[in-house]
Amino acid sequence: MDPEKLQQAWQSQPSGSQIHIDADVLMREVRHNQQSFRVTIFWRDCREIFVAMIVLVVVSLDVAVRGIGRNWPWLLIGVGAAWAAGYLLFDRWRQRRNAPHSEGTLVAHIEQSLKDVEHQIWLLKNVFWWYLLPIALGGLIPTLYFFATDLRTRQFHAVLGPFLFTTGIFIAIIYGAYLLNQYAVRRGLEPRRRELLAMRDSLFNSEESHD
Amino acid sequence: MGIAEHERRFRQWLGEHTGLLLKVVRSFAEAPADQDDLFQEILLQVWLSMPGFREDSKPTTWLYRVALNTALAWKRQEKKRRRRHSALPVADPVVPTASSAGAEQNGHVVDQLYAAIRALPAGKRALVVLYLDGFTYREIAEVVGISESNVGVSLNRIKRQLAAAVKEPGHGS
Numbered sequence: 001m002d003p004e005k006l007q008q009a010w011q012s013q014p015s016g017s018q019i020h021i022d023a024d025v026l027m028r029e030v031r032h033n034q035q036s037f038r039v040t041i042f043w044r045d046c047r048e049i050f051v052a053m054i055v056l057v058v059v060s061l062d063v064a065v066r067g068i069g070r071n072w073p074w075l076l077i078g079v080g081a082a083w084a085a086g087y088l089l090f091d092r093w094r095q096r097r098n099a100p101h102s103e104g105t106l107v108a109h110i111e112q113s114l115k116d117v118e119h120q121i122w123l124l125k126n127v128f129w130w131y132l133l134p135i136a137l138g139g140l141i142p143t144l145y146f147f148a149t150d151l152r153t154r155q156f157h158a159v160l161g162p163f164l165f166t167t168g169i170f171i172a173i174i175y176g177a178y179l180l181n182q183y184a185v186r187r188g189l190e191p192r193r194r195e196l197l198a199m200r201d202s203l204f205n206s207e208e209s210h211d
Numbered sequence: 212m213g214i215a216e217h218e219r220r221f222r223q224w225l226g227e228h229t230g231l232l233l234k235v236v237r238s239f240a241e242a243p244a245d246q247d248d249l250f251q252e253i254l255l256q257v258w259l260s261m262p263g264f265r266e267d268s269k270p271t272t273w274l275y276r277v278a279l280n281t282a283l284a285w286k287r288q289e290k291k292r293r294r295r296h297s298a299l300p301v302a303d304p305v306v307p308t309a310s311s312a313g314a315e316q317n318g319h320v321v322d323q324l325y326a327a328i329r330a331l332p333a334g335k336r337a338l339v340v341l342y343l344d345g346f347t348y349r350e351i352a353e354v355v356g357i358s359e360s361n362v363g364v365s366l367n368r369i370k371r372q373l374a375a376a377v378k379e380p381g382h383g384s
Binding site for chain 1: 218221222225226230234251254255256258259260263264273276277279280281283284317320321324332333334335337338342343344345353354355356357361365370373374377378379
């Protein structure tokens with residue numbers, strides 16, 4: 001069919017004034033969605049703080065009950081969790097300042113979205129360094145410390161078993177968390193990145209690629 | 212912009228340009244539930260972006276930018292759907308009020324056209340929606356952020372694709 005006729009058919013669709021809408025209802029929906037949007041952002045940030053705070057409180061209580069004089073090194077787990085949460089919040093705040101604006105050009109919007117996704121990929125690929133390592137150190141340093149102090153009073157073979165067991169559990173949890181993060185990159189972020197690249201390329205008239 | 216002015220302008224644009232938003236919605240989403248979700252997402256982004264609107268640009272151009280950017284970023288969500296409301300005009304947004312045979316044929320052409328647009332890559336969908344609404348190559352280039360020559364080359368190819376995909380009424384399907 002002739003492209004001009006297609007244009008005519010397209011433009012013959014009802015405009016806003018010909019479509020019946022209930023503006024009050026839509027207004028309420030928009031306000032409701034805006035509220036949900038803000039609540040989601042708020043709770044997502046709070047979640048990180050809550051998790052770190054819970055770890056800190058549980059560890060502190062445990063140390064207080066068992067005696068701070070001897071068990072204080074376990075507090076390092078709380079410090080590690082607080083560092084990880086703090087870094088995540090700082091990074092999110094920095095990223096939010098560069099969030100794409102919906103009123104910019106399509107190419108600018110896609111490129112900013114691409115930067116966001118690439119940053120998320122970087123963050124998860126390096127999750128070991130900024131998230132898992134501080135927590136791991138917070139757990140492994142006290143384990144090693146108690147292993148060394150126990151050696152002064154107990155037989156080597158008597159302390160080696162519990163030490164290896166605790167260390168093994170810790171490393172397994174850290175490794176599991178690392179694998180989960182890499183899975184999220186492969187499953188969610190890499191496909192999104194490819195999709196955005198294809199979208200940008202399609203605007204620049206390179207090879208056709210369907211999303 | 213004060214909250215009263217914000218709301219007044221939003222309502223005014225909603226009254227005048229809902230058709231434009233629904234064209235974008237239908238070009239990017241097929242199922243009614245998806246259209247509903249995308250329509251609400253666009254309304255939310257229009258509302259949130261409104262303080263950034265400058266009087267030197269046309270509301271339609273600005274709305275197209277926001278709507279197309281939102282549609283390009285929008286992802287179909289199977290599990291998490293927004294609360295639906297029967298008052299949203301998305302379920303059947305382009306049914307003409309006149310019930311003549313001509314309008315029915317036109318509706319059939321438009322349906323085919325939407326199907327052909329949705330088969331295009333997302334970036335190209337944005338170009339074609341603007342072209343079909345009568346934007347010049349220069350205006351399209353400004354909205355999209357690419358050169359006019361790029362717009363021309365892309366649209367020539369897309370026009371051929373659409374012309375082949377949409378059958379004239381009476382020529383079979």
